[in-house]
Amino acid sequence: MNIRELDGAEALTRADELAEVLRDCVEGGASVGFMLPLPAGRCEAFWRSVAAAVAAGDRHLFVAEDEAGRICGTLSLVVDMPDNQPHRADVSKMLVHRRARRQGVAERLLRALEARARALGRTTLVLDTVTGSDASRLYEKTGWQRSGDIPNYALMPDGPPCSTTYYFLHL
Template structure:
């Protein structure tokens, strides 16, 4: 398995894998902005829209030709925020969890953030989720929680935890 940055000329061929990854994550209970009614076509359309954003970078983890993970780095473009970025859509297929892919994906995003002069990263994640524990293990600091922030895949309102990480060097 390997992690690579998704380049513009790879987007079209990556959409089916990214759509399947998103659907798999939602079916597994991940609160990543979609309800459990999301279809693969809707997931692919969402990815197609966000991958055009020039102020975001996306990495994918592949097992052979299959996309099994992703992470996005959303670059702040306002003059007073050029030192920070947001991490988004850290997804790993259920079949590939527990193999260190989340760490590899996060390391890729953090390395590029440093290269771009970003010294502060932020993210939000469902309170009490496995992801929250993974981020803490990777050195992220819990800032606080917003109750009833978003709907889980089944529509139940759940809290979100805001986390940050200062990047050295």
């Protein structure tokens, strides 16, 4: 397993692989901002917009590649913050393809992102995830602090509402 950061150009050229990971996660029930059924091209369009944000310096995109070099996980550090929050960044779109789960991919992505945030001088990271999810257990295990829950915050991909939990980490 290889964890690395993509630049905007490579993110754009690999948008189809990134889209496959996103599609698999949504079809597997992950509430990550998309609803089923996913329209054709929706996932690719999302990753093209992410690639543009990476190219602009607003986001850092980390991927996990399997032994064959295929992307099997992703995580973003959003650094485009308001003027009064230059010390903060948001963590976004922790996605691990179902074929690569339970292999430490998510934790390795998270550690790479945290190291990059430190190198950028960011001292406060914030994220949200579905309450009680595997991701929430990972964040708590790796030292993230639970801030609170918001009931009925979002919808699961098949429609029912779900609660979200906010977490933060001081680096």
